[in-house]
Amino acid sequence: MNDRRTMRSHTVDQPRNRAKRGRTPTPTGKTSRPRQAEVAELAGVSQATVSLVLSGRKQGQAITAQTRERVLESARSLGYVPDPAARRLAAARNDLLGVFSFTATFPTDVEHSYYPFLVGVEQEAARLGYDLVLFTGSSSGGAGASAPDRPDYPVGALSRVRLADGCLFIGRHAPSGELKRLISDGFPVVYLGRRDEPEGLRWVGADYVSATGEVVAEMARWGHERVMLLRGNEDDPPSADRQRGFVEGLDASGMTAGPQAVFRTSDPARDVTAEWLRDRLAEGVTAFVVEESDTGAEWRAITTAVRAAGLSCPGDLSLAILGSPPADLDHGPEATGFDVPRAELGAAAVRQLAALIAGEETDTPPVACTFRRGSTAGPAPGRRAAPSV
Amino acid sequence: MNDRRTMRSHTVDQPRNRAKRGRTPTPTGKTSRPRQAEVAELAGVSQATVSLVLSGRKQGQAITAQTRERVLESARSLGYVPDPAARRLAAARNDLLGVFSFTATFPTDVEHSYYPFLVGVEQEAARLGYDLVLFTGSSSGGAGASAPDRPDYPVGALSRVRLADGCLFIGRHAPSGELKRLISDGFPVVYLGRRDEPEGLRWVGADYVSATGEVVAEMARWGHERVMLLRGNEDDPPSADRQRGFVEGLDASGMTAGPQAVFRTSDPARDVTAEWLRDRLAEGVTAFVVEESDTGAEWRAITTAVRAAGLSCPGDLSLAILGSPPADLDHGPEATGFDVPRAELGAAAVRQLAALIAGEETDTPPVACTFRRGSTAGPAPGRRAAPSV
């Protein structure tokens, strides 16, 4: 590095005095690792050349195999490792995808967890070269609010997600306001699950409409003529989709929907009893399709009622769940219904988010669920016909 | 910014032209998040002042409450969030803790997952004001090894972890070399699980020695005189600890250890048969303590053998597992053994890591396990004595 003092500047002409610092511990006790400058010095080239060689941009040409080898060798011998912080700062991206759930990401109650989704999220993120940032602010109101030592730092619950290149949101109870703000700021956001709330929000969800329709069709094939939907009292999109699929399915099969075809309750354990069940059967209902929920209360209630009434399915009546039964009830006969491809949904959400970050305007269509024939649905009483197909 | 052209330099005097880029999408389509410069502009102060205010270093004094408020307000309204990479580069902290597991963090096979640990990790991280970065390099060989487009870059699997303030490692199969490098570079690293490999590595683990000792003592109280340890063939610290606790427990109870007291096998399903079991009983062994493993193969094998031999426990022999049985076998009678406080371990690891980052030299002692009496261990044949406490 020959010094030619040809420039006169009032700024201190203090050459960046590194490249000889070696392993000197810094004040914080950290030892400094070799940088490209030192590799350059050893190889007798400029730092920029080192960067070029190592990043391998101009592969074949532009750089002599000679130089190339010398640089690589120097890097190796010095044990050079790039500093990810510097690298991302310069590249204006940080390769981080945020994951924000509105409950803890790892709840103590594993049943309520988003684990199956996260499997897909992690895999796809890895495939695309992203790391994941789990915002712990969701749980315990901890980090989100403000760091303990810097109480004034203006990071609101959702604002810290901006530290990532984009963010995935999972779960209900998302504050529309803050989401809206993020979106209008052009921050890439994808919601895992159907959601229409903030205008312009991208989401990736399952096609509950079709899946539910299939289940109803199955009942029709078994010869059922009166099917009832048992659902909770929440009005979120997934519930609405299932009901819509139910109604459409009835129509498609030539059955009448009517208000009595849907039974809503916020407390299935209380309302869905053996007596209730007998009344419905007396009215001519021979099959029930049941909403899936976090707690599985609906499925729990109706299977309990069936047993309490001394009935059995599919002998006396047919049952299907619009999703999967709660884990603790998932042993005996396999429930008729469908599987939500949760991992696939997670992966799709990550792809959508990556596309958004890349500025692409793609949109992800609802992901199909897989019909599960199971054995809780069978021929309607008085019918023997097996379903065709 | 008054331009005083007093300096003559051949370098282009091009003022850093930011702070007015606004929400302009960059060529890649990304919208840039606001920086301190823009906050400064809005507040009518310098970038440095913004940094001072936001980092809250000189709390009460040095900065006018006026200025302070203006800056905070500007930051808030712009949705400012510090760039983690830039913060790291500038030798500050970014309040991110890395989590690196050597298999996927969310494996498809839930049984093998570190979920229980992560529960504690997340909670404690939130409490301390950290967010978590899940490095996906572990899974799918994806991003970690080397960026696909730049094959020559000397990035090890672990290189990206330096983006965080420190990193937690979970799982076996950790590359000692890279860990060593991180440690010698002064990067804060904590290993979840006992590990002696790289000199100076901090770890947080469970006290398997004492816990195993307690189990052996329980057997002694029940009057057993010959107890056998059934273990896998891996030589990791947890296994070693259990064996040590076993031997010490025997000694403490006045039983002889001897080489025959330990049975090692890499294929329990093949080696631990009904016949094998009968032979051991014939030799006078009346109780078995079984290692816990990822697969639960040892516990599976011996319970199967007991059944196949037409025996039952604790009637004919006593059984205990040094941990918990695999989930799918965890229904019938509760297994005697101990619970590993996984969430607590995760939390302790986070605390230790935070201490390391803060430059404190604390060390975390092994965390105690909880004895589980269960009902697979009982009086030795010919004895009626109940254990005294």
Added chain:
DNA sequence: TTGTATGCGTTATCAC
């Protein structure tokens, strides 16, 4: 009390 200047380790864009 606030602003100026400079460094952190890369990447990327130019001249040569």
Added chain:
DNA sequence: GTGATAACGCATACAA
């Protein structure tokens, strides 16, 4: 083909 040099966003010693 290679070598200066300017960002990247933030922190911080020092000047004003």
